[in-house]
Amino acid sequence: MKTWQQLSQYQPRALKVFQNTIQKDRLAHAYLFEGKRGTGKKEAALLLARSYFCEQLVDGFQPCEQCKNCKRIQSGNHPDLHVIEPDGLSIKKWQIQSLQEEFSKTGVESNRKLYIISDCDKMTTNAANSLLKFLEEPTKGTMAILITEQIQLILSTILSRCQIISFQPLAPAIIKEALMENGVPIHLASLVSHLTNNIEEAHQLSEDEWFAEARLIVIKLYELLIHQPQKGLLFIHSQWMPFFDDKEKLESGLDLLLYLYKDLISIQASLDDDVVYHDLMTMLKQQALQLSQRAALNHVVSIMEAKKRLHANVHPQLLMEQLVLTLQEG
Ligand SMILES: [Zn+2]
Numbered sequence: 001m002k003t004w005q006q007l008s009q010y011q012p013r014a015l016k017v018f019q020n021t022i023q024k025d026r027l028a029h030a031y032l033f034e035g036k037r038g039t040g041k042k043e044a045a046l047l048l049a050r051s052y053f054c055e056q057l058v059d060g061f062q063p064c065e066q067c068k069n070c071k072r073i074q075s076g077n078h079p080d081l082h083v084i085e086p087d088g089l090s091i092k093k094w095q096i097q098s099l100q101e102e103f104s105k106t107g108v109e110s111n112r113k114l115y116i117i118s119d120c121d122k123m124t125t126n127a128a129n130s131l132l133k134f135l136e137e138p139t140k141g142t143m144a145i146l147i148t149e150q151i152q153l154i155l156s157t158i159l160s161r162c163q164i165i166s167f168q169p170l171a172p173a174i175i176k177e178a179l180m181e182n183g184v185p186i187h188l189a190s191l192v193s194h195l196t197n198n199i200e201e202a203h204q205l206s207e208d209e210w211f212a213e214a215r216l217i218v219i220k221l222y223e224l225l226i227h228q229p230q231k232g233l234l235f236i237h238s239q240w241m242p243f244f245d246d247k248e249k250l251e252s253g254l255d256l257l258l259y260l261y262k263d264l265i266s267i268q269a270s271l272d273d274d275v276v277y278h279d280l281m282t283m284l285k286q287q288a289l290q291l292s293q294r295a296a297l298n299h300v301v302s303i304m305e306a307k308k309r310l311h312a313n314v315h316p317q318l319l320m321e322q323l324v325l326t327l328q329e330g
Helices: 004-010 012-023 041-053 068-074 093-104 125-136 172-181 186-195 199-207 209-227 229-243 247-268 278-290 293-311 316-328
Strands: 030-035 081-084 113-117 142-148 163-167
Touching: 004 012, 004 041, 004 172, 012 041, 012 163, 030 041, 041 068, 041 113, 041 142, 081 093, 093 113, 093 125, 172 186, 172 199, 186 199, 186 209, 186 247, 186 278, 209 229, 209 247, 209 316, 229 247, 229 316, 247 278, 247 293, 247 316, 293 316
Parallel strands: 030 142, 030 163, 081 113, 113 142
Antiparallel strands: none
């Protein structure tokens, strides 16, 4: 359960909009929250729900989190809040119809009612048409929040009846901070925050043993290439390929390697704050001095090329051998 302050860090613009509208008591009757997975849409919807039903708003917009209504929403059983999720693969017509029936009665405890439809792009055509009628004839005190990751799949007739709120991908600094608040060490938090802008995925990655080991193997290859480049190929055969043994894993390996070389460029440009491999700062600083800027840039380019070739289905081992030979050139 996220507080207003926490969500404001993720989505400052969206939350600012709601702060103003709640304070002025001008909430629309239908919202569509759109944006990628892990951007806080569902949490924001539940936060808004608590603000909508709260009996003693703080500063005129934040839920108190203490009153009966706030507590019931926190525990998922407020009689006037309905959350609809796909039944199997889709949201079916009967789900929307039973919602309509429910909403034709007055609120159990107040004259307010709110429904949230998660993954609303998964509505069947019949369900979407039922919802459309519902949206066209809003009853007083009724609010809808539709949530989607794929706004392009939503009927334009539905879009035109909703106020659309876009949820932005999270910046690396925000993800890093959130991970560290959860006890993830800075060296992992910093790296993970650059690999995904999805907070859930970031949490999973930072707890993933495979990921921690991948990081070590990448650092080992990097160190070999600096200190004993002639051993690079052997390492690729004996450790790298067996570990990164499919396309997806190999791509992660290449990303991890890419950030090491990007760090050299950051250091050369005196942008130490942008360095991803914090714990290797001393070593990286030394190497940034020894390597020309052009060489560092060339390395970054060749790793990006290797990623492209991976997508073009070049044989992974061949691709890695060629990459290592290029990186050895220093
Ligand atoms: Zn409250």
